[in-house]
Amino acid sequence: MTSALDRRALMAGAMTAGIAGTFLPASARAAAPLARADIRADDNAYWAKVAAQFDVTPDVVQLENGNWGSMARPVEQAYQRHLHKVNSANSFYARRGLWGDLMPVRARAAALLGVAPEEIAFTRGATEALQTLIAGYNRLRPGDQVLYSDLDYDSTQAAFRWLKQRRGADLATIAVPEPATHQSLIDTYAAALDAHPKVRLILLTHVGHRTGLVMPVKEIIALARSRGVDVILDSAHAWGQLDFKLDEIGSDFTGLTCQKWIGAPMGVGLVHIRRGRLDAIDPNMSEVSNADHGTSSRVHTGTPSYAGYLGLDDALAFHETIGTPAKEARLRHLRDRWAETLRGHPGLEILTPSDPRLTCALTSFRLRGRTSVKDNMALAATLLDRFGIFTVHREGIASGACVRVTPAIFTSETDIDRLIAALKILASEAR
Known part of the structure; x- marks a missing residue:
């Protein structure tokens, strides 16, 4: 908890500390059908149910989820309720009840x-x-x-x-x-x-x-x-x-x-x-x-x-309904589906190694020999304009600029396959 909160709220808020813990959050209730002990990274039927919890724009294939992650719909709905509560109760709530509600969140x-x-x-x-x-x-x-x-x-x-x-x-x-x-x-x-x-x-x-x-x-x-x-x-x-x-x-x-x-x-x-x-x-x-x-x-x-x-x-x-191990496995599965499929392609450089100890959702690539910022900005723009795939260029790496691909847990294998097809075309054209 930040100390910017009024310290006097500690005493008053302690009386309401049970508020946040007296009910199951709406996000947990909504996600209850997703709770499973045997989640597989390649169980596309299960992950489609997860994806259905997100309102994702149909305008692009969103493979730039590293900037920030979309809230699941029930989390967004809960956030709207919290926003209304804070806005309507104003300082009365901030000074008398907020600290008590936030202590369980911090814990x-x-x-x-x-x-x-x-x-x-x-x-x-x-x-x-x-x-x-x-x-x-x-x-x-x-x-x-x-x-x-x-x-x-x-x-x-x-x-x-x-x-x-x-x-x-x-x-x-x-x-x-x-x-x-x-x-x-x-x-x-x-x-x-x-x-x-x-x-x-x-x-x-x-x-x-x-x-x-x-x-x-x-x-x-x-x-x-x-x-x-x-x-x-x-x-x-x-x-x-x-x-x-x-x-x-x-x-x-x-x-x-x-x-x-x-x-x-x-x-x-x-x-x-x-x-x-x-x-x-x-x-x-x-x-x-x-x-x-x-x-x-x-x-x-x-x-x-x-x-x-x-x-x-x-x-x-x-998050806990799905579990970190399952999310980690799914994200690495999506990453491996494109990065390891294209590793060794003569026209592409995959910048992150294949060792699973060193990989996660994010992985970057470049067209072989194309290391300038200008080249990789253009490459990201081409992926969007020609193929409807949104990525982002990155710079500052000693070896040169690149394009970053970041799937999310709502990303499908079909989305990844579109990326694979696009990169094969672009690599072939570049050669």
Whole structure:
């Protein structure tokens, strides 16, 4: 919970804390027929029932679901009810009942992440969460180094460069190996720490937004810790599509979003600071007097989207009905259907390896030898204009620009087959 909420609401809200937990969220009731213990990734009849819970535009084949994830219809309907409640009851509700309703939502999210409720706080997204951690990190001294890679998110790279301006930290950067292997990724960070012994902080992206590469974060975090180096983990694209617990991977400082793979309303994120490491992140300037109030004292968002925070409960209910393992398997199945079918095609480069430890829904490609931003913007435009397939170009990778393909759980195999056919045509024409 963010400390922007009126602290006086804690006392009044505690009396209504049971409100959020006294009924099954509408999203869970609507999704009840989807609950199964034997979900298969290739059970298209089952996944068609899941897709029927989403209102997806028929105008395009939507294969750019990495920006944010669509809410399932029952989650959207619940969000509308929360919005009406907040709007109609206004400050009376915000000051007297909201905190009590949100405590169970925070506890539910914490349980899914494998952490204590006081270790997480609401933010308006992963970017705000990560910038809070980076700006608040107080272990750097002039001359220390901070490390980031070409696959890290743009705004977090900028925040690390800010550390040079404001903290006097020197920058160390690396290019992630391509093609990557599980061991080569670990070795790359080990070599970087060998080459830069003054590194005190690493920015590590769990799932890269450019190519979808899944990093061996548990091993890299352990490697860094063994050398006295802290890691700020960007799990924006990981939570909801990969099956993990923060306590199991050993993350101390994590930024997450709820609007991508959890399917919550836009404007909802989480910041995580492990208990015992709170002193490494300064309290927010508005919360110095509340410094012992857990992670919530490290962020201050002002007046956020309370309806969105309430809607997280419904999104989690819908998500848990299907389950992270089933979602992960389905998304990887859809990804493999096109990426592994086309791997080795003479006219195409698939940027993410086939090792399932390193893959997820997102994967990027390019026409062989076409590495410029202009080429890949044009390629994404051609996929849309000629074939009705919406993707997005990505840049900033050391090896060059690319086009990212991101299916969702409502994506069908037919959608993926349309992509395969289109890419075969375009690759043939390019040759």
